[in-house]
Amino acid sequence: MKIKEILKEDTLSDLEKEKLGLQYTLRNSHQNRSFKDNRKLLKKLEAVNDQIKKLKADLNEGMEFNACTVEDNEHGGKTVSPHDMRQEKVACWVCDGVGKEKHGDKEYECGMCKGTAEIDEWVCGGPSMQVSNANGYAIQRDILGLEADHAGMVDAKDLPALRRKLIKMVNVDKERESMHSPFQDEQGPMRAHTDDQGNTKIGRGPRMMGGERTDSQVLRYAQTLLDMVDYAMKNDLVISWA
Ligand SMILES: [Zn+2]
Numbered sequence: 001m002k003i004k005e006i007l008k009e010d011t012l013s014d015l016e017k018e019k020l021g022l023q024y025t026l027r028n029s030h031q032n033r034s035f036k037d038n039r040k041l042l043k044k045l046e047a048v049n050d051q052i053k054k055l056k057a058d059l060n061e062g063m064e065f066n067a068c069t070v071e072d073n074e075h076g077g078k079t080v081s082p083h084d085m086r087q088e089k090v091a092c093w094v095c096d097g098v099g100k101e102k103h104g105d106k107e108y109e110c111g112m113c114k115g116t117a118e119i120d121e122w123v124c125g126g127p128s129m130q131v132s133n134a135n136g137y138a139i140q141r142d143i144l145g146l147e148a149d150h151a152g153m154v155d156a157k158d159l160p161a162l163r164r165k166l167i168k169m170v171n172v173d174k175e176r177e178s179m180h181s182p183f184q185d186e187q188g189p190m191r192a193h194t195d196d197q198g199n200t201k202i203g204r205g206p207r208m209m210g211g212e213r214t215d216s217q218v219l220r221y222a223q224t225l226l227d228m229v230d231y232a233m234k235n236d237l238v239i240s241w242a
Pocket of ligand 1: 092093094095096097098099100110111112113114115116117118
């Protein structure tokens with residue numbers, strides 16, 4: 001699993017804890033609080049819930065292709081992580097970068113950014129590409145020539161051949177035809193997942209049904225991947241997705 005995914009999952013577990021704490025407080029000391037403070041807590045809970053939803057959607061839906069570093073880890077395996085990951089200040093999405101929340105005619109300090117109007121977000125410096133799972137599987141099969149899976153990697157030694165293929169795809173219309181699709185109806189590969197009750201189950205990934213895959217879409221995938229491969233070859237990286 002990539003560093004970014006791990007960070008998202010860490011954040012998610014912190015948020016789940018925060019949510020439990022807020023729910024506990026709201027349930028157990030209701031009578032000791034003013035209406036105003038109660039509203040503040042509820043608003044906070046709402047914000048935490050929204051962020052949990054957003055993170056879960058990020059983790060479960062879609063696939064991200066990145067240029068990545070590969071390092072040996074202490075367990076004798078490899079750690080793959082997006083190149084040039086860094087934390088950056090971005091406008092707070094709860095208060096739209098204002099730092100304040102308005103309730104009625106009163107203003108309160110934003111509970112998410114504590115009034116600073118900014119929050120820390122992980123961003124990737126190199127080229128990256130976010131696609132739906134169905135398109136991610138098609139890219140692996142039809143462009144990378146691999147068996148589709150929810151995560152994987154193209155080694156540095158295989159990048160020159162991939163680059164030649166991508167240049168052809170970008171320049172020759174016919175090379176993109178195999179990826180055109182009138183309508184998608186695809187099933188994800190077998191994998192473990194955890195349901196709402198916290199039970200882990202093994203099963204097929206979600207069934208993906210969606211719109212067509214047009215030539216301009218395929219061209220965009222090929223062009224973005226070509227940029228990514230160039231970047232990876234220049235910086236001694238691999239291409240990885242999850
Ligand atoms: Zn804010």
